[in-house]
Amino acid sequence: MHSLIRRTGAVIALLSSSAALAAPRAESALECGIAADMAVVAHSLAREEVQRAKANAIMARIYDVAQSERGQALMKDILDAAYVPTAAAGGTSGQTFAEDLYASCMSSDGNMDAVLGRKL
Numbered sequence: 001m002h003s004l005i006r007r008t009g010a011v012i013a014l015l016s017s018s019a020a021l022a023a024p025r026a027e028s029a030l031e032c033g034i035a036a037d038m039a040v041v042a043h044s045l046a047r048e049e050v051q052r053a054k055a056n057a058i059m060a061r062i063y064d065v066a067q068s069e070r071g072q073a074l075m076k077d078i079l080d081a082a083y084v085p086t087a088a089a090g091g092t093s094g095q096t097f098a099e100d101l102y103a104s105c106m107s108s109d110g111n112m113d114a115v116l117g118r119k120l
Contacts, residue, residue, distance in 0.1 A: 024074040026110035035112060036102035038063060038075060042082035043094035052083055077116045 026032045041062060045055040059079060065071030082097065092100070101115045108114070 024070045024077065026074075026105050026112065028110075029106065032102050032105035032110065034063070035074060035078065035105055036098040038078045039082065039098040039101045040094045042075075042079045043097045046079075046082040047094070052079070055079060055083070077112070081116045 026035055038059065041059060042055070045058060050058070056079065059075050060066060063071065063075060065075050101112055104115045105112045
């Protein structure tokens with residue numbers, strides 16, 4: 001747990017130090033890992049049919065992205081992908097979503113559009 005908190009803090013520092021981008025890209029393997037972790041949480045919230053507004057608040061609290069436009073944009077993109085109606089109704093598993101996101105991120109210099117822009 002302390003490791004996750006430290007990792008999250010490191011990512012927030014990285015995310016908040018960069019200029020805002022139209023489509024957030026991870027800038028390191030650590031950021032790809034945090035995005036994958038966000039994917040598992042977002043998928044779980046969607047699968048449990050947690051209202052989107054509440055899911056946004058939960059994710060923002062877990063990942064402390066309030067001070068980072070990039071962090072907020074990435075979290076929104078991940079939640080948008082997780083809350084696609086077909087995802088909550090069955091779609092892929094949270095683990096598969098996270099693995100696909102991480103693999104895409106690592107193989108494309110941080111670009112996760114291939115996963116976040118498609119239905120699950």
